């Protein structure tokens with residue numbers, strides 16, 4: 405078998421590539437840059453890649469809907485690992501450009517929303533020119549500079565990851581561009597289902613859940629499956645299923661591993677109550693924070709309770 409092949413949002417220098425470098429260095433893996441998240445995930449489904457690395461959540465914008473939607477339907481894939489990357493941007497432009505010359509800024513939509521206040525304060529005239537990734541405009545700028553026609557570009561400056569400044573040999577116009585200096589983006593490595601990564605004691609489980617139609621309290625009943633078993637949720641968001649108005653799919657991250665008794669019981673509860681449950685994997689938490697275990701919800705409590713029930717069922721009510 406050759407080296408593992410990773411599909412990810414390119415070109416070189418994206419935050420996604422930085423996340424990938426933390427998973428597998430370029431000399432032990434094949435990097436397959438793609439133009440969008442959907443193509444990276446499709447590459448795993450078609451067998452063109454073994455894994456995809458995709459952004460799934462940011463501290464500023466919440467869930468990355470392209471990723472959530474691509475994983476919620478289609479050939480099942482699972483999350484194997486998560487990686488957190490700090491996100492700040494550098495504004496780059498052709499040499500000689502001054503801040504006051506900048507009226508059009510190229511940026512990935514997720515980058516733009518993470519720099520809105522900075523842009524309003526420093527470039528009040530600037531409009532957004534959407535880019536397919538954080539480094540796509542850097543590559544265009546380099547090409548245009550080499551061809552001597554930077555003036556024909558559809559933007560005056562671009563927001564790029566700081567690491568891309570050196571990769572593309574560009575001159576920064578402004579550094580540390582961010583509305584939230586501690587912004588993080590969470591990336592996940594996804595692959596075909598197989599063995600579940602072993603429990604570490606600080607794990608996350610991701611799920612997609614549909615609710616029964618027209619049932620008062622269905623959302624509450626779904627949440628209770630977690631609450632009564634002491635399972636904390638770290639993210640829940642609704643996405644339209646897409647076939648009719650009012651039909652929503654819930655994308656959930658829960659603290660714990662599928663082999664934890666409380667998580668297993670909660671997922672069985674979802675299976676009994678909800679028309680559709682997709683398991684998107686159990687994997688180690690990047691921050692290695694173990695969940696708080698509430699009274700009566702440790703593995704031993706479930707095991708003991710089951711043994712007690714078995715005794716009752718066997719007629720031992722003493």
Ligand SMILES: O=C(O)C(=O)C[C@]1(C(=O)O)C=C[C@@H](O)C=C1
Pocket residue numbers: 413417418419420421459462468491512514515536537538539565589
């Ligand atoms: O990986 C990149 O650089 C991207 O352009 C993608 C992406 C994202 O989709 O969230 C990654 C990190 C930042 O949050 C902004 C954009």
